[in-house]
Amino acid sequence: MQIYLPIAETSVNAFTLLGVGGGVGVLSGMFGVGGGFLITPLLFFIGVPPAVAVATGVNQVVASSISGVLAHLKRKTVDLRMGTVLLIGGLIGSLVGIWFFNLMSRLGQIDLIVQLSYVIFLGIIGALMLQESLRALLRSKNPNAARRKLHTHIWVHNLPMKMKFRTSGLYISVFPPLLVGVGVGILAAIMGVGGGFVLVPAMIYLLGMPTKVVIGTSLFQVTFVAAFTTMMHAVTNQSVDVMLAIFLILGGVIGAQVGTRIGLKLPAEQLRILLALLVLAVCAKIAFDLLWTPSEFYSISVKGRF
Amino acid sequence: MRVVLALFLLLAALPLRAEEVIVGLSQNRVSLTVNFEGSEILIFGAVRREMALPEDSALDVIVAIEGPPQQATIWRKARRAGIWVNTEGQEVRAAPSFYAVATTGPLSEILSADADLTHRISTRLAIFEARSGVDRTDPAAFTEALIRIREAEGLYQQRESTVDLQRDTLFSTRLTLPKTIVEGSYAARIFLLRDGDVIDEFETFIDVRKAVLERWLTNLAYDQPFLYGLLALFLAVFFGWGASALFRFLRS
Numbered sequence: 289m290q291i292y293l294p295i296a297e298t299s300v301n302a303f304t305l306l307g308v309g310g311g312v313g314v315l316s317g318m319f320g321v322g323g324g325f326l327i328t329p330l331l332f333f334i335g336v337p338p339a340v341a342v343a344t345g346v347n348q349v350v351a352s353s354i355s356g357v358l359a360h361l362k363r364k365t366v367d368l369r370m371g372t373v374l375l376i377g378g379l380i381g382s383l384v385g386i387w388f389f390n391l392m393s394r395l396g397q398i399d400l401i402v403q404l405s406y407v408i409f410l411g412i413i414g415a416l417m418l419q420e421s422l423r424a425l426l427r428s429k430n431p432n433a434a435r436r437k438l439h440t441h442i443w444v445h446n447l448p449m450k451m452k453f454r455t456s457g458l459y460i461s462v463f464p465p466l467l468v469g470v471g472v473g474i475l476a477a478i479m480g481v482g483g484g485f486v487l488v489p490a491m492i493y494l495l496g497m498p499t500k501v502v503i504g505t506s507l508f509q510v511t512f513v514a515a516f517t518t519m520m521h522a523v524t525n526q527s528v529d530v531m532l533a534i535f536l537i538l539g540g541v542i543g544a545q546v547g548t549r550i551g552l553k554l555p556a557e558q559l560r561i562l563l564a565l566l567v568l569a570v571c572a573k574i575a576f577d578l579l580w581t582p583s584e585f586y587s588i589s590v591k592g593r594f
Numbered sequence: 595m596r597v598v599l600a601l602f603l604l605l606a607a608l609p610l611r612a613e614e615v616i617v618g619l620s621q622n623r624v625s626l627t628v629n630f631e632g633s634e635i636l637i638f639g640a641v642r643r644e645m646a647l648p649e650d651s652a653l654d655v656i657v658a659i660e661g662p663p664q665q666a667t668i669w670r671k672a673r674r675a676g677i678w679v680n681t682e683g684q685e686v687r688a689a690p691s692f693y694a695v696a697t698t699g700p701l702s703e704i705l706s707a708d709a710d711l712t713h714r715i716s717t718r719l720a721i722f723e724a725r726s727g728v729d730r731t732d733p734a735a736f737t738e739a740l741i742r743i744r745e746a747e748g749l750y751q752q753r754e755s756t757v758d759l760q761r762d763t764l765f766s767t768r769l770t771l772p773k774t775i776v777e778g779s780y781a782a783r784i785f786l787l788r789d790g791d792v793i794d795e796f797e798t799f800i801d802v803r804k805a806v807l808e809r810w811l812t813n814l815a816y817d818q819p820f821l822y823g824l825l826a827l828f829l830a831v832f833f834g835w836g837a838s839a840l841f842r843f844l845r846s
Contacts, residue, residue, distance in 0.1 A: 291628060291629065292626055292773075292808060294626075294804060294811045295812065297776060298773060299773045347830050351830035352834060353834070354834040355837075355838035396669050396683055397680060400679055400680065404677075515827050519820070519824075522823030522826060526815045528826050530822075530825060530826050533830065541833060541837035541838065544838075545838075545841050581673075582678055584739075584742075585672075586668055586736065586743060588667070588668055589667050590665070591666060591667075
């Protein structure tokens with residue numbers, strides 16, 4: 289069954305869409321990842337124009353993180369003060385990202401920029417994930433291995449304008465969280481992702497936040513930044529396709545429920561290796577398209593379309 | 595005397611023009627609904643003739659369907675630092691979003707170059723290149739690429755010898771509008787030809803419109819982008835939160 293997408297102005301198979309949403313939903317339920325970094329490139333592969341894929345991907349992030357953030361708010365595992373600082377950074381970053389996105393669209397380079405960002409970030413997180421899960425596998429066999437120190441102070445924490453973050457038990461400069469927020473906002477606008485894959489490690493290793501509030505606080509920031517970015521894409525370049533979003537969201541929420549069940553029954557830590565390999569495979573596919581001599585050297589960009 | 599002679603010649607010449615084309619379409623509305631997968635249009639017609647059938651020349655029919663024009667940029671890739679990047683762009687002032695030509699015979703044989711220029715029938719002449727930026731060595735390569743890419747997508751079609759002409763009177767052909775067509779008014783032009791020249795022409799329109807919901811969403815997205823953004827967020831929150839609330843309810 290084909291579904292006509294009114295903004296993308298093409299039709300795609302409804303089951304393929306539900307499959308993409310559902311498949312990524314299963315992964316996000318199993319591993320607690322947002323999945324935006326897989327949805328957007330998968331949409332490229334099925335023929336959705338990159339600009340629409342990015343803007344709609346970020347809309348889908350709102351749907352996949354909203355119930356999580358509500359649950360964490362109820363459990364009081366959100367550092368609202370830190371979340372707000374990260375969010376302010378995120379909104380600034382999103383504005384910068386949107387400006388850059390629209391500039392590159394006009395110059396006919398947006399497809400390249402989006403693809404390059406994906407190659408770089410999927411490559412890095414795929415490699416880190418693989419390394420981390422292999423290490424975890426080794427550690428489980430050797431329980432006496434050295435463990436990381438809980439909290440270390442590094443020079444970035446001593447920048448001016450220190451602020452007290454009571455929930456996280458931190459007294460650090462506002463600049464590191466603000467800059468982390470900006471970076472995540474830029475990624476959200478250009479790549480159509482929530483940015484949790486950058487935010488969570490940055491909160492743990494760079495800001496030194498306690499793990500108990502990391503997930504809730506990152507979801508808090510991601511949800512609002514994604515919502516803001518969706519609005520910005522809708523207002524500045526009209527590339528959000530709600531028809532596409534509904535199918536992705538429906539597939540995603542059902543998939544996430546299935547994924548959570550699977551995650552409880554299967555050894556998720558070991559399956560994480562598979563997720564890492566999947567991320568690297570998507571990265572390799574995009575890189576291949578950029579490096580391989582194309583069969584068609586020309587492309588058309590129509591004014592007012594994607 | 596001269597006037598009388600001219601009149602006489604004109605009258606004598608009239609029967610040659612006395613072949614007229616009458617056309618019907620299987621549909622003159624195409625609706626881009628939720629499950630739109632493309633559409634096939636049957637174009638049929640007859641030749642009304644108030645003279646004896648000329649035996650010294652053959653009758654030919656050309657059907658051309660043209661979608662709304664678009665301004666576009668054609669990009670050419672080149673290798674930069676190992677990756678393929680759009681390096682050169684060529685503007686096109688107006689290129690039809692869809693263009694299909696169906697004929698009774700090879701286009702080069704049934705249509706003279708002059709008639710093609712006057713009526714802009716072949717695909718190449720339906721595209722208006724921008725006159726600026728022609729300092730390039732090969733501006734034609736960009737237009738050729740445009741035609742090649744759109745032919746591969748089924749948006750440009752040159753279907754020679756696909757018009758079925760029976761007893762020099764009845765003709766019919768089928769053309770496929772692919773799923774990627776845009777909204778707008780599609781001009782269907784039907785030409786009657788003898789000896790490479792157009793002897794009669796008929797024009798009608800096919801209206802391609804998004805269906806009610808799709809139309810409403812597109813209008814909202816472009817006219818009220820802020821409201822549209824809010825709608826997108828509302829749907830995301832509603833389905834994202836609603837679904838997990840539903841699953842919690844089902845489990846308990």
